[in-house]
Amino acid sequence: xxxxxxxxxxxxxxxxxxxxxxxxxxxxxxxxxxxxxxxxxxxxxxxxxxxxxxxxxxxxxxxxxxxxxxxxxxxxxxxxxxxxxxxxxxxxxxxxxxxxxxxxxxxxxxxxxxxxxxxxxxxxxxxxxxxxxxxxxxxxxxxxxxxxxxxxxxxxxxxxxxxxxxxxxxxxxxxxxxxxxxxxxxxxxxxxxxxxxxxxxxxxxxxxxxxxxxxxxxxxxxxxxxxxxxxxxxxxxxxxxxxxxxxxxxxxxxxxxxxxxxxxxxxxxxxxxxxxxxxxxxxxxxxxxxxxxxxxxxxxxxxxxxxxxxxxxxxxxxxxxxxxxxxxxxxxxxxxxxxxxxxxxxxxxxxxxxxxxxxxxxxxxxxxxxxxxx
Numbered sequence: 030x031x032x033x034x035x036x037x038x039x040x041x042x043x044x045x046x047x048x049x050x051x052x053x054x055x056x057x058x059x060x061x062x063x064x065x066x067x068x069x070x071x072x073x074x075x076x077x078x079x080x081x082x083x084x085x086x087x088x089x090x091x092x093x094x095x096x097x098x099x100x101x102x103x104x105x106x107x108x109x110x111x112x113x114x115x116x117x118x119x120x121x122x123x124x125x126x127x128x129x130x131x132x133x134x135x136x137x138x139x140x141x142x143x144x145x146x147x148x149x150x151x152x153x154x155x156x157x158x159x160x161x162x163x164x165x166x167x168x169x170x171x172x173x174x175x176x177x178x179x180x181x182x183x184x185x186x187x188x189x190x191x192x193x194x195x196x197x198x199x200x201x202x203x204x205x206x207x208x209x210x211x212x213x214x215x216x217x218x219x220x221x222x223x224x225x226x227x228x229x230x231x232x233x234x235x236x237x238x239x240x241x242x243x244x245x246x247x248x249x250x251x252x253x254x255x256x257x258x259x260x261x262x263x264x265x266x267x268x269x270x271x272x273x274x275x276x277x278x279x280x281x282x283x284x285x286x287x288x289x290x291x292x293x294x295x296x297x298x299x300x301x302x303x304x305x306x307x308x309x310x311x312x313x314x315x316x317x318x319x320x321x322x323x324x325x326x327x328x329x330x331x332x333x334x335x336x337x338x339x340x341x342x343x344x345x346x347x348x349x350x351x352x353x354x355x356x357x358x359x360x361x362x363x364x365x366x367x368x369x370x371x372x373x374x375x376x377x378x379x380x381x382x383x384x385x386x387x388x389x390x391x392x393x394x395x396x397x398x399x400x401x402x403x
Contacts, residue, residue, distance in 0.1 A: 031166070031169045031170045031173060031174055031175060031176045032175045033175075033177075034138070034175055034176065036177070037177065037223040037224055038138065038140070038177060038223070038224055038225070039223045039225075039226040039227075040223070041138075042133065043130040043131060043132045043136075043138055043226060044130055044131065044132075044194075044226035045128060045129070045130050045190045045226065046129075046130075046131050046192045046391050047190060047191050047192030047252060047255075048252075048336075048337040048389055049253075049363070050192055050392075051339060051392040052088045052338065052339050052389045052390060052391060053088075053089070053391060053392045053393060054089035054090060054091060054389075055084050055088055055089070055090045055091070055338065055387050055388065055389055055390070056090075056091050056092075056122050056126055056387070056388045057077065057080070057081055057090065057091070057093070057387055057388075058092065058093045058094070058115070058117050058119070058122045058164070058386070059074070059077065059092055059094035059095070059098055060073040060077055060119070060120040060379065061097075061098050062118075062119055062155075063314040064155070064315070064316040064319040065155065065313065065320075065380070066313070066379050067309055067312030067322075067378060072375045073120075073375050073376065073378075073379055074101075074105055075375070076371075076372060076373075076376050077092075077120070077386060078106050078107070079371050079372070080336075080343060080371060080376075080383055080386065080387070081106055081107060081110050082106075082107040082110070083343045083369045084336060084338050084341070084343055084387065085110055086338075086340070086341050086367075086369070087341040087366075088338050088339045088340070089111065090109075090111065091110070091111040092111070092112055092113065093114075093117060093122070093164065093167070093168075094112055094113070094115065095114075095115070095116055095117065096114055096116070099112065099114055113171060115164065115167055117160050117164055118146070118155065118157065118158050118159070118160045118161040119155065119161065120379075120386055121161075121186075121385050121386060122168075122386065122387065122388045123384060123385045123387060123388050124144065124147070124185050124186050124187075124242070124245075125144045125158075125161035125164045125165065125184075126164050126165050126168055126185060126388040127140060127141050127142075127166075127168050128140040128142065128183075128185055128188075128224075128225075129174070129391050130224075130225070130226070131391045131393070134394070135392075135394025136393060137174055137390070137391055137393045138174055139168070139169040139174045139176050139177070140165075140176075140177045140178075140179065140224055141165035141166050141169060141177065141178045142165065142181060142182065142185075143162065143181060143182045143183070144161050144162045144165075144182065145162075145182050145207075145208075146158035146161065147184065147207075147241065147242050147243060148205070148243070149207055151207040152205075154241060154319065154320045154380065155318060155319045156318040166178075168388075172390065177224065179220065179224060181212075183208075184202075184242065184245065185247075186242060186245035186246070186247040186381070186384065186385055187199070187202045187203060187242070187245045187246060187247075188221070188225070188246065188247075189246050189247055189251045189252055190225060190227075190252065191252040191255055191287075192255075193255055193286070193287055193288060194228035194287030195227065195229045195230075195231065195252070195287040195288075196221060196227050196229070196230045196231065197230075197231045197233065197246050197250055197251070197252065198221070198230060198231075198232060198246055199232070199233045199234065199236050199244040199245070199246050200233070200234055200235070201234065201235040202236065202242065202243045202245060202246075203217055204217070205243050218230055227287070228287035229285070229286055231281070231286075232280070233246065233249070233276070233277045233281075234276045234277065235273045235276070235277075236248055236250075236273070236329075237249045237261055237273070237299075238269045238273060238327070238329065239326075239327050239328070239329055240329035241320060242380070242385075245385075247333070247334060247384045248261070248329055248331045248333055248334045248381070248382070248384070249261050249331065250277055250333065251333055253363070256288070256290040256291070256292060256293055257293045257295065258292050258294055258295065259295045259333055259362070260277060260278060260281065260294055260295065260296050260297065260333075261274060261297060261299050261332070261333050262274050262278075262296035262297060263298065264298070268302075274296075278294065281294050295358065295362065297333060297355050298354065298355070299331055299351070300330045300331075300332070300349035300351050301347075301350075301351075302327050303328045303330040303347060303377060304325055304326065304328070305322055305323065305324055305325065305328065305378065307324045309322065309378055310322045310323055310324040310326075320380075328377050329377070330345075330373070330377055331382070332344060332345065332351070332352075332355035332359075333384075334373075334381065334382035334383055334385060335359065335383055335384060336383050336384050336387045336389075337363070337389075338366075338389075340366060340367065341366055342359055342363055342366050342367070342368050342369065343383055344356065344359060344368060344369070344371075344373075344383065345370070345371065345372070345373025345376070345377070345382045345383050346371065346372060346373060347372075347373055347374060348372075356370050371383070
C-alpha cells in the first residue's frame, strides 16, 4: 500500500538522488498508439524492447503495458524484463511517472506530480491524458512506496539534479504559461526546492531547437557528476540550435552549484539535423487532438538523452558521424560503466528518446538482490 504524505521531502529529510546513484531498477511503458507511432507502433515496440534489454544488463526493468497489448509485449520483450498491466495514454514515463526521493537511511518515497501532456489544451501533444496522470500513483502503489502529491504540473524530463542540492531547468518549459500559470518564478523555485531538496537552481533559457516538450533539459543539458555537466552543441552558426547552446554555455559558465563549485562543461556535438521522411509521416495516423507528424519537420535529436543504469549507459545513435565521438565522450565521463549505443530514430519520431521513456527507481537500503543474466 502507498500512503499519501501531507508534507514535503525537504521537511522530511528526503532528496532526489543523482541518476548515477544506485538503482533498484528502471520503469518503462509500452508504446502502442498509432497516432504517435508509425505503422501501428511496431517499429517503436522493437526499439523499446532493445532499450529494455540493454538496460537489463545493468539493473531490473519493469514495463507497464495496456491489457490489449500484454501478450504481444510479453512475446517481444526479453524474458528478464518484468511486465506489469498498466493502462496509459502513451509511453513517456519520464514525464508522467513518479520522481523518487531518498533519505540518508536509504528509505525511498515518490513524488506524484500532476501531468497535462506538455501543455494541456494550450499546446499539449494529445488528449486525453487522464490515464497518464495516474501512472505515477500506480507505480508507487506497485512498489509500496509512500507518496507526495503536490498540486503542481511537472514532467520528469524538465528537471535534472546532481543529488547534492543543485537543479538544472529551462525557462522555456517551467515558466511556460501552459504548465503552472498561477505560479510566479519565485513560487516555482520554492516548490522545486521543497520537493527535490535543493539549495541552487540553474535556469537555462531554452532547450533543443524544435523540442515539442518546450525545451526539456534532459534532451539538452544534464549533470554527469558533481560539478560536471554535458551540453548539446553545434559549431554551425547558421543552425538555429547555435544561439540556444551559446546562451546556455554562458549561463553555465557564470554559475556555481550548491557546493559553490564552478561547473566543468562538456560539449557534445549534436547529430546532423534529423528530418521526418514522407514514408515516416504517412505511417502515422492523423487524429484531430494529437500533434501531427509532417514530412520535412526537424526532430529534436540529441545524444544527451541517454539513461544511466547501474553498470551501463544506454544512449541513442543516429547513423551519424557524430555517433562515435559522442559515445567516446560518454565513456570518458563514465569510465566505470559500459556504454551501449542503440538506434534512436524510431523513438525520436515519437517525440523523445531513451531518457524520456525511462524512469529510475533508487535503491533502498538494504537493496533487493538482483541476479544479472549471463
